Amino acid sequence: MKRHTKEKLINETGDLFQERFEIRPEFLSVAPGRVNIIGEHTDYTGGFAMPSAIDRWICTGISKRIDKSIHAVSIDFQAEIKFSLDEEIIFDDLWKKYVYGATKIFTEKFTLKDGLNILIHGNVPIGSGVSSSAALEVSLMNAFRTLTNAEIDDLELIKMCQQIDHRFLNIKIGLLDQFASQFSRENHLLKVDFATNSHSYHLADFSEVEWILIDTGIRHELAVSKYMERVEECARGLEAVKRTNPSVISYRDILMTEIDKIADSHPVEAKRLTHFYNENHRVAETAQAIEHKEWSKIGNLLSESHESLKSLYEVSCPELDFLIDSAQSFSNWLGGRMMGGGFGGCTLNLLKQGYLDEFKELIMRAAVEEKEFEPKFLDFRIVGGAEVLQE
Numbered sequence: 001m002k003r004h005t006k007e008k009l010i011n012e013t014g015d016l017f018q019e020r021f022e023i024r025p026e027f028l029s030v031a032p033g034r035v036n037i038i039g040e041h042t043d044y045t046g047g048f049a050m051p052s053a054i055d056r057w058i059c060t061g062i063s064k065r066i067d068k069s070i071h072a073v074s075i076d077f078q079a080e081i082k083f084s085l086d087e088e089i090i091f092d093d094l095w096k097k098y099v100y101g102a103t104k105i106f107t108e109k110f111t112l113k114d115g116l117n118i119l120i121h122g123n124v125p126i127g128s129g130v131s132s133s134a135a136l137e138v139s140l141m142n143a144f145r146t147l148t149n150a151e152i153d154d155l156e157l158i159k160m161c162q163q164i165d166h167r168f169l170n171i172k173i174g175l176l177d178q179f180a181s182q183f184s185r186e187n188h189l190l191k192v193d194f195a196t197n198s199h200s201y202h203l204a205d206f207s208e209v210e211w212i213l214i215d216t217g218i219r220h221e222l223a224v225s226k227y228m229e230r231v232e233e234c235a236r237g238l239e240a241v242k243r244t245n246p247s248v249i250s251y252r253d254i255l256m257t258e259i260d261k262i263a264d265s266h267p268v269e270a271k272r273l274t275h276f277y278n279e280n281h282r283v284a285e286t287a288q289a290i291e292h293k294e295w296s297k298i299g300n301l302l303s304e305s306h307e308s309l310k311s312l313y314e315v316s317c318p319e320l321d322f323l324i325d326s327a328q329s330f331s332n333w334l335g336g337r338m339m340g341g342g343f344g345g346c347t348l349n350l351l352k353q354g355y356l357d358e359f360k361e362l363i364m365r366a367a368v369e370e371k372e373f374e375p376k377f378l379d380f381r382i383v384g385g386a387e388v389l390q391e
């Protein structure tokens with residue numbers, strides 16, 4: 001996909017909007033995709049993560065209509081939909097579900113007096129694990145908020161975005177992706193505490209290293225059902241621990257000794273909780289190591305995280321493991337892990353400065369020779385969160 005600058009994408013969206021609707025949009029709402037440095041599968045259980053927005057965005061142009069209908073155009077899917085708010089519709093395509101879900105959830109709390117023209121254009125790769133869907137949700141909700149002057153704070157806004165996934169896609173995701181898209185700050189990583197939904201910013205000077213995402217281009221069918229299975233296994237694990245120690249209220253109260261006590265009766269749940277426990281510690285260690293620029297240490301923490309996601313949480317897949325195994329033979333690779341929900345998507349890799357081309361060649365050769373998939377490389381910059389611009 002073409003690499004746009006943010007300004008170019010915003011200008012193009014404004015012009016495409018005018019071409020399609022014959023007026024300028026009132027607002028252009030732009031929201032980024034994300035990476036997650038560490039803290040995977042910890043959000044829906046109230047743990048920690050360190051994500052950030054990246055320099056790929058979804059931009060939504062919006063204006064009011066004189067009739068009551070919603071017209072939405074996707075430039076990237078070359079498709080459009082038209083519906084009225086009192087219609088109950090089940091759309092097949094994902095982007096349509098997101099647009100429909102966003103308008104439904106918004107209008108449960110706030111009134112939309114007029115219909116809407118919406119045009120969506122972006123450069124967040126779809127299905128690569130960098131949260132194009134959260135970028136879409138966040139860009140839509142911010143557009144609705146600004147257009148209607150709705151009084152709603154950023155946290156409530158991203159929770160409404162999360163509701164689209166819960167209710168219109170039937171997947172009970174956490175808040176990681178929406179958090180990163182809304183709250184990120186240029187040159188910083190976020191550290192989010194999902195027990196309180198609070199966050200802090202950590203300066204991220206990565207000038208001595210290089211990050212690269214490698215997209216498997218694969219999304220296994222199982223991804224959604226396995227995600228839901230993990231949510232339930234964690235919940236069962238927490239219940240089992242509570243039975244042995246009633247003073248435990250939340251996941252964060254659980255100690256390793258308590259997980260050990262349920263290991264015989266609930267072996268699967270114990271594995272999931274062990275991942276949660278260790279991953280939270282890795283987030284804390286990574287935050288410190290970033291502050292001190294301890295790159296090898298960060299690399300090791302990433303690789304430990306991958307091993308845990310593979311063996312304890314069991315959300316990796318052969319293609320992701322293959323990419324990590326192949327990277328290990330490269331001496332200037334500091335570490336890496338699968339990123340996002342798993343069962344496809346991408347790996348995140350940390351390298352010493354100056355070895356990126358050599359590394360890409362090695363991975364490409366290995367993948368083409370030994371596996372039947374062609375990985376794609378995605379470099380990224382850490383950027384700030386969503387914003388809305390007036391035309």
Ligand code: GLA
Nearest residue numbers: 040041173174175176340341
């Ligand atoms: C997906 C979900 C997030 C989070 C990650 C795993 O990206 O949308 O809420 O659970 O998986 O860390």
